[in-house]
Amino acid sequence: MSLRPPLPPFTRDTAIEKVRLAENGWNTRDAEKVALAYTEDSWWRNRGEFAHGRAEITALLKRKWTRELDYRLVKELWAHDGNRIAVRFAYEYHDDSGQWFRAYGNENWEFDEHGLMHHRHASINEHPINASERKLLWDTSGPRPLDHPGLTALGF
Template identity: 85%
Template sequence: MSTRPPLPPFTRETAIEKVRLAENGWNTRDAEKVALAYTEDSWWRNRGEFVQGREAIVGLLKRKWTRELDYRLIKELWAFDGARIAVRFAYEYHDDSGQWYRAYGNENWEFDERGLMHHRHASINEHPIKAEDRKFFWDASGPRPADHPGLSDFGF
């Protein structure tokens, strides 16, 4: 059985680390790689979609990143307790017509003893933005640089 440190119970430092590792993973837009952070039977609520299991998670993420082009995500710790972490996030992307969007949301996560997420509840809202109003600029092939502003820096 593999583990995904840091493991619960989380401290403030390890919760922040777990959030940043999740952000970095999602910014790869590699559905198979991202899905490895979840239990085989992980249960998700993502907007109005409910999925269970890694195969379904991979499918959801592939559909998502086919529509959400040049996706860049920032996550920030909101709260933590034991094996649970709450985050807030924002991401920017454009669709195939070139319209840019910024999405905001909250996620509630629960982990097993191996550090794999077995529950993810996400609430997400988005709105169109002008290309010149974008805030998230870094090489789309990698993680957000350590010196790039976070959500609180933007006042989001």
């Protein structure tokens, strides 16, 4: 089995690194690549949907990114302890009609000894926004630039 550093137990710095790596992965919108960060038998709760294992996670992410166009995400460490990390996040996207949305949420993550996530619990709320209200502005399909503000600096 391959390792996905940083590995637990997490320090503040390694937890921040793990959060940024997850953010960067999700911003690629590459479901197969993102799913490799999870154990083969990973268990998710994402809103009202449940996924078990990489195949279901990949399918969930493909459905998500088919509906959520020009998706951009920012995650921020909330807390960490041992092999667990809590994050808060915000993301923006538009649907196929051009309506923009901003979603806010929290995730609780639990990792195995190889640095793979085996539990993910996500609570997410969203609301429509005008295109002029967008704050997550960078080229799509890539990581957030290092100089782009995070959630706290954006006032989220």
